[in-house]
Amino acid sequence: AQSVAQPEDQVNVAEGNPLTVKCTYSVSGNPYLFWYVQYPNRGLQFLLKYITGDNLVKGSYGFEAEFNKSQTSFHLKKPSALVSDSALYFCAVRGGGSYIPTFGRGTSLIVHP
Amino acid sequence: DAGVIQSPRHEVTEMGQEVTLRCKPISGHDYLFWYRQTMMRGLELLIYFNNNVPIDDSGMPEDRFSAKMPNASFSTLKIQPSEPRDSAVYFCASNPGGASYEQYFGPGTRLTVT
Numbered sequence: 001a002q003s004v005a006q007p008e009d010q011v012n013v014a015e016g017n018p019l020t021v022k023c024t025y026s027v028s029g030n031p032y033l034f035w036y037v038q039y040p041n042r043g044l045q046f047l048l049k050y051i052t053g054d055n056l057v058k059g060s061y062g063f064e065a066e067f068n069k070s071q072t073s074f075h076l077k078k079p080s081a082l083v084s085d086s087a088l089y090f091c092a093v094r095g096g097g098s099y100i101p102t103f104g105r106g107t108s109l110i111v112h113p
Numbered sequence: 114d115a116g117v118i119q120s121p122r123h124e125v126t127e128m129g130q131e132v133t134l135r136c137k138p139i140s141g142h143d144y145l146f147w148y149r150q151t152m153m154r155g156l157e158l159l160i161y162f163n164n165n166v167p168i169d170d171s172g173m174p175e176d177r178f179s180a181k182m183p184n185a186s187f188s189t190l191k192i193q194p195s196e197p198r199d200s201a202v203y204f205c206a207s208n209p210g211g212a213s214y215e216q217y218f219g220p221g222t223r224l225t226v227t
Contacts, residue, residue, distance in 0.1 A: 042221075043206075099211070
């Protein structure tokens, strides 16, 4: 079985400060890891993914994520937050030959001006 | 490509009525998924299809829910009869196939059952 945990329901950060949204996973075999963002009244939108190779993955809108195999984590980061980054962020994992991703419950990111 | 298309975007209906949600996946995508999103339960996978064939419907909450995919470019999710607890946002997503591919989500249908 595969699972994802997003331990924080909400993350608050001031504009201009670095942000981190946490994600840990459990999967058999090699993981495929994804981050999605959902703006109000919109569908989920793909941000970035880790498949193999460099542990630091860069994605859309200046976001990046670091794959840490020993800690089974895939935290989403951005060096300088913008108010427009405020949204709901989902981590997802797929592994063990499954084509079906498991999504976390989501983390609400609020960036204060 | 226009992306995943869903209709209607909003649906308000009375308890007991039949509701049909529609989805057009991205051309060439072999997998189609239906999800439901609520505050209480987050994002739930209801059912998914591979090459128009339903593979896993274990997430469908009850027999009132049914889904079909008559061809590669169209799928429906039907609720009959609808109940207030069905109120949620329903998303359709498609995927080209292969574990490394991300999901492509539609804009969702916001269903309100009064």
